[in-house]
Amino acid sequence: MQGVRRQTFVGWLFVLPAxxxxxxxxxxxxxxxxxxxxxxWDGVGPATWVGLSNYAAMLTEPKLVETLxxxxxxxxxxxxVPVALGLVTASVIHRVATGRxxxxxxxxxFLPQVIPLVAAGIIWGRLLSLSGLINQGLTAIGLGDLxxxxxxxxxxxxxxxxxxxxxxxxxxxxxxxxxxxxKVDAALYESARxxxxxxxxxxxxxxxxxxxxxxxxxxTVTIIAALAAFDVVYVSTGGGPGNATAVPGIQIxxxxxxxxxxxxxxxxxxxxxxxxxxxxxxxxxxxxxxxx
Amino acid sequence: MKVARQELVAGxxxxxxxxxxxxxxxxxxxxxxxYPSGSxxxxxxxxxxxxxxxxxxxxxxxNMGALLASSVFIVLAVVPISLVISTMAGFAIGxxxxxxxxxLLLLFVFxxxxxxxxxxxxxxFLARQIGILNTRLAIVLPLIGLFMPFAVFWMRAxxxxxxxxxxxxxxxxxxxxxxxxxxxxxxxxxxxIASLGILMSVWAWNQFLLALVLVEDxxxxxxxxxxxxxxxxxxxxxxxxxxGTILILLPTLLLFVVFQRHxxxxxxxxxxxx
Numbered sequence: 001m002q003g004v005r006r007q008t009f010v011g012w013l014f015v016l017p018a019x020x021x022x023x024x025x026x027x028x029x030x031x032x033x034x035x036x037x038x039x040x041w042d043g044v045g046p047a048t049w050v051g052l053s054n055y056a057a058m059l060t061e062p063k064l065v066e067t068l069x070x071x072x073x074x075x076x077x078x079x080x081v082p083v084a085l086g087l088v089t090a091s092v093i094h095r096v097a098t099g100r101x102x103x104x105x106x107x108x109x110f111l112p113q114v115i116p117l118v119a120a121g122i123i124w125g126r127l128l129s130l131s132g133l134i135n136q137g138l139t140a141i142g143l144g145d146l147x148x149x150x151x152x153x154x155x156x157x158x159x160x161x162x163x164x165x166x167x168x169x170x171x172x173x174x175x176x177x178x179x180x181x182x183k184v185d186a187a188l189y190e191s192a193r194x195x196x197x198x199x200x201x202x203x204x205x206x207x208x209x210x211x212x213x214x215x216x217x218x219x220t221v222t223i224i225a226a227l228a229a230f231d232v233v234y235v236s237t238g239g240g241p242g243n244a245t246a247v248p249g250i251q252i253x254x255x256x257x258x259x260x261x262x263x264x265x266x267x268x269x270x271x272x273x274x275x276x277x278x279x280x281x282x283x284x285x286x287x288x289x290x291x292x
Numbered sequence: 293m294k295v296a297r298q299e300l301v302a303g304x305x306x307x308x309x310x311x312x313x314x315x316x317x318x319x320x321x322x323x324x325x326x327y328p329s330g331s332x333x334x335x336x337x338x339x340x341x342x343x344x345x346x347x348x349x350x351x352x353x354x355n356m357g358a359l360l361a362s363s364v365f366i367v368l369a370v371v372p373i374s375l376v377i378s379t380m381a382g383f384a385i386g387x388x389x390x391x392x393x394x395x396l397l398l399l400f401v402f403x404x405x406x407x408x409x410x411x412x413x414x415x416x417f418l419a420r421q422i423g424i425l426n427t428r429l430a431i432v433l434p435l436i437g438l439f440m441p442f443a444v445f446w447m448r449a450x451x452x453x454x455x456x457x458x459x460x461x462x463x464x465x466x467x468x469x470x471x472x473x474x475x476x477x478x479x480x481x482x483x484x485i486a487s488l489g490i491l492m493s494v495w496a497w498n499q500f501l502l503a504l505v506l507v508e509d510x511x512x513x514x515x516x517x518x519x520x521x522x523x524x525x526x527x528x529x530x531x532x533x534x535x536g537t538i539l540i541l542l543p544t545l546l547l548f549v550v551f552q553r554h555x556x557x558x559x560x561x562x563x564x565x566x
Contacts, residue, residue, distance in 0.1 A: 253504075
């Protein structure tokens, strides 16, 4: 009996360092975020208890409402487009480029995923600028009238940031979905082709249903990337022009460290944490309970 | 393979376009970096007189030597410690199945989707309070903590699938728990530990938010953090900024090309498990 108790004790010692680091530098600050969110505090002087009024501001202050709305608009670009386009690209590679071309496409498309997001932001800041490649291309095909500073225009800034997200995340989705496709029984595809199934038939009746789990993973990763976006937005637009590309991550940074509204920043942080959980949990459930 | 010729052509054309779209941005900053410092080059075009010296200037201005050393230091501090303590925890939760293992796992899994922004504000005040603000420790310590949910989850997934016989045989021979862990199970877990090491190195190297908020001096930051500062100072000198960006990209790109398969495999497995 004593042996078992000793073993339990030793076992807990094994967990202790990891638990301590997690507790001290993640759980503790998380609890503090929650605590700060009920106060008005400039980070220096005394804090005043304000109850839920920081949370009420999420719904009433236009700047903050817009911030939350922007997060969801960004999901459309960071998540929906890369996953959809990734599905198409992966199935194209799977069908027509099994050799060298497939391998090259995979490596190249994956490149944006390994570079720092800050670098992606700088690179695209250049491309989307007034003298950038995008405008050069538009002028070359006679659409010079459309040329503008894409990241500085109220109407185009958010989609332009979204484009950066697509560039970064497309390769990741493609390669992940491709791995999933290669696990699908080849005989299924073979018989579909013998039946003369075209690309779309094959895609809809074999590929899509077998990739439920991989699609779930892609959606999870990309939605978190969208809702918690920071690096790309910070370097490419800083949240501007005005509030056009302000997403929760940027707004938390601005509120906490530039405007010294620690309570409000913390309330937004709590909302962001909950928002991510609310969106991710159903996706996890849907993509996993399908027994494969 | 029965694929219609038309489809073959269309498919390959699509891939070619996507490859071009991925590569062109890199090409664009490369040609831009070769223009005279301070000029505003248009799109992608080859300069009349390529200024290779821009790279040397950017290296000096961004203090790249110090920045590299700082990033290496941060990675070398974060990754080995994270590997050891998360492997130990994964071992205890997945293999020893200590009482409370399920609860512990749940606690760590809870942190898997946590955005860093969720805790960045209090981290700043905490770092200031314990006197590590503006030192590399302010990046290292929180980063280890933030890696724990994923790392423990990852290692536990390995240990939970280990057959029990391995440990029982060792136990009969009188091995202590530490021996069992260090002599038998760590060597068997080399593959998942290596993948986890690659993943955490990439994440640490590319970490931006912690560096931006917690460390003011760019030469004490990560590569990504240093790049952020560089952009702040040289946003108007486009060729120099592009040259600096390329220099900062280079180490990651080189490593990726060398370890391509491992990196892709690790990043994919990482996301599937998470």
